[in-house]
Amino acid sequence: MNITITLNGQPVTHDVEPRQLLVHYIREEAGLTGTHWGCDTSNCGACVVLMDGQPVKSCTILAAMCEGHEIRTVESLEVDGALDPVQQGFYEKHALQCGFCTPGMLMTARALLDENPHPSEEEIRTAISGAICRCTGYKNIVSAVRWAADHQEA
Amino acid sequence: MQTPAPFEYERATSVEGAIASLERLGAEARIIAGGHSLLPMMKLRLASPEHLIDINDLTELSYIREEEGMIKIGALTRHVELLKSEALARRYPIFRDAEQVIADPVVRNRGTIGGSLCQADAAEDLSAVCSATKAHVVIRGSGGERVVSMEDFHVGPYMTAVGADEMLTEVRLPLFPGAGNAHEKVERRAGDWAIAAASAAVWVEDGKLSQVGIALSAVGMTTIHLARAEELLRGQAPSEELFAQAGAVAAEDCSPSADGRGPVDYKRHLAGVLTHRALRRATERAGS
Numbered sequence: 148m149n150i151t152i153t154l155n156g157q158p159v160t161h162d163v164e165p166r167q168l169l170v171h172y173i174r175e176e177a178g179l180t181g182t183h184w185g186c187d188t189s190n191c192g193a194c195v196v197l198m199d200g201q202p203v204k205s206c207t208i209l210a211a212m213c214e215g216h217e218i219r220t221v222e223s224l225e226v227d228g229a230l231d232p233v234q235q236g237f238y239e240k241h242a243l244q245c246g247f248c249t250p251g252m253l254m255t256a257r258a259l260l261d262e263n264p265h266p267s268e269e270e271i272r273t274a275i276s277g278a279i280c281r282c283t284g285y286k287n288i289v290s291a292v293r294w295a296a297d298h299q300e301a
Numbered sequence: 302m303q304t305p306a307p308f309e310y311e312r313a314t315s316v317e318g319a320i321a322s323l324e325r326l327g328a329e330a331r332i333i334a335g336g337h338s339l340l341p342m343m344k345l346r347l348a349s350p351e352h353l354i355d356i357n358d359l360t361e362l363s364y365i366r367e368e369e370g371m372i373k374i375g376a377l378t379r380h381v382e383l384l385k386s387e388a389l390a391r392r393y394p395i396f397r398d399a400e401q402v403i404a405d406p407v408v409r410n411r412g413t414i415g416g417s418l419c420q421a422d423a424a425e426d427l428s429a430v431c432s433a434t435k436a437h438v439v440i441r442g443s444g445g446e447r448v449v450s451m452e453d454f455h456v457g458p459y460m461t462a463v464g465a466d467e468m469l470t471e472v473r474l475p476l477f478p479g480a481g482n483a484h485e486k487v488e489r490r491a492g493d494w495a496i497a498a499a500s501a502a503v504w505v506e507d508g509k510l511s512q513v514g515i516a517l518s519a520v521g522m523t524t525i526h527l528a529r530a531e532e533l534l535r536g537q538a539p540s541e542e543l544f545a546q547a548g549a550v551a552a553e554d555c556s557p558s559a560d561g562r563g564p565v566d567y568k569r570h571l572a573g574v575l576t577h578r579a580l581r582r583a584t585e586r587a588g589s
Contacts, residue, residue, distance in 0.1 A: 148310065164307065165307070165308055165309060165310035165353070166304055166305045166306070166307055166308060167304075168304065168340075171302075171304075184302075187302070187303045187344065188303075188341060188344075189337060189341065189404075189408055190492075192405075192407060195407055201410045202406075202407045202410060203407060203410055203411055204407055204408065204411075207336060207337055207340050207341065207408075207411070208336060208340075208411070209310070209333075209336070209340070209353075211310045211355070212333075212336070212355055212357060214312075255407065273406060274406055276405045276406065276491040276492055277404070277405025277406060277407040277408060277492055278405075278407075
């Protein structure tokens, strides 16, 4: 079936199987490999992208269900060489080691700050509770989101 | 890589259209809403529907409103909306208790109340919440609507009264004076399924418990409706001693199995403690 999705601001059309999951659509059809495919069971959060501005786990949504919707991936954060504040925060606060969870963490953090520009530490921790970092870097990730909240104009 | 088996996909543009598709396609068709129960089942081949009918465009099924002396919740209302609704929290704080601990915020952006109830997973929280609060559900087919109590809705493990050519469209919660309700859950880590959870709803009139609803999650093959404990409390003045007795009944009347979340005796004990706590908090709220 043919589906048209607004992907990072651009309408794109692909012929997909109805059973194709959004994460595989993004990586294989659209060729955007920033979104990571992790646990496949909606537990780990590595595959989080924004659907109409809300964070969703792309391993548990069919690409077909996104027809007519806006999907935003980690590739959209950097604009003209300028990092998004959440990306800069991860850089400043050393919020990644292996980096596997990072795309999902960044998109989850972006969505949090879009909705709540001044979150408390508890609100940050709740927001990322569906994203697993196996390098156990949560402390630095929380610091990075805090840094981004404090530098939204950056 | 986990991918569902092949199926045909269509998007419903109306409730009537979705029901007509269910009738036309037969028993191998399924409705998909949030998909956070169905797609994992399909990846594991525990479910292999040949047709999926996507109802995510049916925004007319997404609402929380108070009318005709009850609260009505549309089947497509997502967990995040149940969590954030001040109107619901005022009348039924039990929903906020439960929604804070159902999966994680990202999953809650997609999952719906209708999907949760129709999945009828014994470990799922909203099934117990709706049982305890004496909710009714509206089930629609081509011949019209019927209203079913939660006791009649739950037919067995993962089985409900919703027929192959029907869909759940609404959840109805009664509004009686003196209401208080609470949900207590213990999980191993944030976002996990319950080791055990207890939902309690009380209605206090003239210092007595005029009506009581108690249900347990994750300690049996189905949501456990604690009829015997309810009977013990009904008509009595609430007290810590009475709630402890109800907790003891809850520990007896559940039927947990041992797994990675704990052994049977621990789960029974937990079910009793959580029942006691939920009753205490529900009654405190009824007085406030």
